[in-house]
Amino acid sequence: MMTLNQTLSQNDDTEPHSDDAQGACADWREAQHSLFQLANMCLILSFLTPNKFRYYPLCLRIFLGTGYLFFSLWSGLIVCMPDVLIWSAGFFFVNLLHLCYIGYSMLPSRINKDLDDLYKKLFEPLRVSKPEYDCLVKVGYVHGLERFDEYAKEGLTPCGLKTSILLKGRLKVQFEELLVHYIEGNQFVDSPEYDFTNRTLTSERSECNSPERILLSDKRDTYQVTISAVEESLLLTWSLDKLSQFLQSNPALSAIFQLLIGKDISDKLYQIQEMLLSDPECPLARSNQNYQLRTQTDSHSSQSSLLNL
Known part of the structure; x- marks a missing residue:
């Protein structure tokens, strides 16, 4: 290394300096x-x-x-x-x-992986673009439930404030301490309650054009079931007000969202009917009639939440 430095110094000393070569390289180094x-x-x-x-x-x-x-x-x-x-x-x-x-x-986090799975299984088959899905996710928030934590309490938790999709884990739905059905991954947690609230608000808007009167006449109902976590679970939850504003500005996505809600309610009813047919004498048979009636939106409407899906 020292030898190289000495060689460079010698080369510097021996470089020709002339006015003719000023500003040009007269002698190129290696x-x-x-x-x-x-x-x-x-x-x-x-x-x-x-x-x-x-x-x-x-x-x-x-x-x-x-x-x-x-x-x-x-x-x-x-x-x-x-x-x-x-x-x-x-x-x-x-x-x-x-x-x-x-x-x-x-780095791909576990939450992002669960959100990607939800997109591929629920929204991508309906041709929802990834940017549209990302905007929908940003309107909500992801949170977890520990085992035995309650998402909603029968008769206490008000409806019309939120709706959720289960990303990971398992929830159970109980009516008067009787098991109604389980909620698995990529299923809506409270689709009947969301449909009930959404149709009620739509009916109120058609009868009253004033937003202030709609707000004053909005009487929150309560969940008629208890929804609790069977195991550690992860949910994507939307505030109903923010979700409604977002879907109003995206009619195509709003139609797809309503389609998913309707399919989810149909799947839940089918699951309940299978349970009743397998055991007609179970205590749920009588209680289930009240549960279905409670989730209907309007007895005078030809488009109820559950019966006409």
Whole structure:
């Protein structure tokens, strides 16, 4: 290394200095070390990475960091330039920190995986685009329920405030301490209550054009069942007010959402009917009649929540 420095100094001393060659390279030196060439190749790759590429920020920081690492090795081990070494090492560590941040933010979390599964199983078959689905998810929030936690309490929890989809886990629905059915992953938690509230509000709007009067006449009903977690569960929940505003601005997505609600109610009724047919003498037979009647929206309407699906 010392020999190389002495050689460079001698070359500097022996360089010709003439007025004719001023501003031009009269004597070219040999190419620098391979580390220097690799460093510049990495910089070129970082500049050539297309910004439309999905992982553009990650690739940019990887190539820049690798390039400055090679510059640090070249300046510290080959040419022994402390100022170049300090600057190159500084750029390397800054890129390393930024790379760690980007990598951490891009790691697929368990929640994102569950949301992707929900999209693929429920919304993608109905041709809902991923950006539309992401906007729908952003309107709500994801939260968990521990085992035995209650999502809704019979006769106490008001309807019309929220609606949810179960992302992961299992819930059970009870009416007067009798098991009605279970709720599995990617199913709506309270589709009958949502349908009841939505139709009630629609009926009120058709009878009253004033938003203030609608708000004053809105009397919240309560859940007629108890919904609790059988195991640790994860839910995607929407505030009904925010969800309604979002769906009003997206008619196509609103129609798909209502379709999913209707299908979910039909599946729940089918599950209940199978349970009753398998054991007609069970205590649920009498209680189930009250449960179905309670989830109907209007006795004078030809489109009730459950019977006409």
